Amino acid sequence: MAVLPKTFVPLAVGGAVAVLLVVGGGAWWMDKQHYEKTDNAFIAADKVSVAPQVDGYVAEVLVGDNQQVAAGQVLVRLDTAPLKAALAQAEANAAALDAAVRAVDDKARLEQAMIAQKAAGVASAHAQSQLAQAELARYGTLAGQGWVSPQRAQTAKATASQASAGVEQAKATLEAERRAAQSLGSSRAQTLAQAQAAHAVVEQARINLDRAEIKAPVAGVVGARAVRPGQYVRPGSALMSVVPVQHAYIVANFKETQVARLKIGQPVTIHADAFGKQAFTGKVDSFAPATGSEFALIPVENAVGNFTKIAQRLPVKIVVDPNSPLAGALRPGLSVEVKVDVTADTGPSFAQAVPAAQLARTGVSR
Structure with missing residues (x-):
């Protein structure tokens, strides 16, 4: 059996190491050419904090920790009794102002009838004045010819003056009624604006009542739940978070x-x-x-x-x-x-x- 030289083993080991270094270095170099890596990376999601928009006491908490929820699902219910009372009060106030608007409209229609009546009075006064002026002219002529006494002519003159004054009085009364009708227009506009504001309060009360049900803004998983039944919450206070893990x-x-x-x-x-x-x-x-x-x-x-x-x-x-x-x-x-x-x-x-x-x-x- 042939004996290997003493220098062969170190050479063989050195050669193997060199081959491994070349292969490993080549693989490392190829990997660096094809990829960029980092372990400084983390999973993130656009989590949403759930907060009430109205204040009140929590009546029900309908979800638990780490529960999957759908978008629009009710998470928490607040006590609705105060909100319902506020809605009823707002509706009553709006109804009263609507009635006030109708009362102004009824009064305006009455004023129009009064204006028509006063206009007829002006026409009647004009007719009486014209008759009195005709009588004055006739008695003036007869008095000049000596057919009637001067006293009768003076009476005709006084009647004519009175009729003229009656015309002016009728005109003044008609103008007063017209001005009263105009003031009703301003009063109606003010009352109508108040009624519209009252209806806006009603709508806000309805919105607040709807907001007593706090719903999930997105689909995801509930986390950091910090709300319990009976707790008093205020607008903006964080109740829980919903994490859309699917995104x-x-x-x-x-x-x-x-x-x-x-x-x-x-x-x-x-x-x-x-x-x-x-x-x-x-x-x-x-x-x-x-x-x-x-x-x-x-x-x-x-x-x-x-x-x-x-x-x-x-x-x-x-x-x-x-x-x-x-x-x-x-x-x-x-x-x-x-x-x-x-x-x-x-x-x-x-x-x-x-x-x-x-x-x-x-x-x-x-």
């Missing part, structure tokens, strides 16, 4: 050195720690308008002497394939790892996704 998405924070090759629509492979080795897919949806540090409560101030450059991270929204079996099982806050296939030539790249107006301001060309 969950991924926010992946890529380094600024990675986003150059990212494009909207590129396929993404996603792994979540909660699902073990089971993967699901998605695609790049959009790029955030600023890095995560810009949205921090206290933004980083880099205008200092000891500045050290650190690669910033840009949030990238990734939508999950709705046909994925895990699409409805995602929960916001879970950490995930994403791998984007940058070889896919799909939509605009990161630079092309920036609005044209912003490109013009920054001097960047497409």
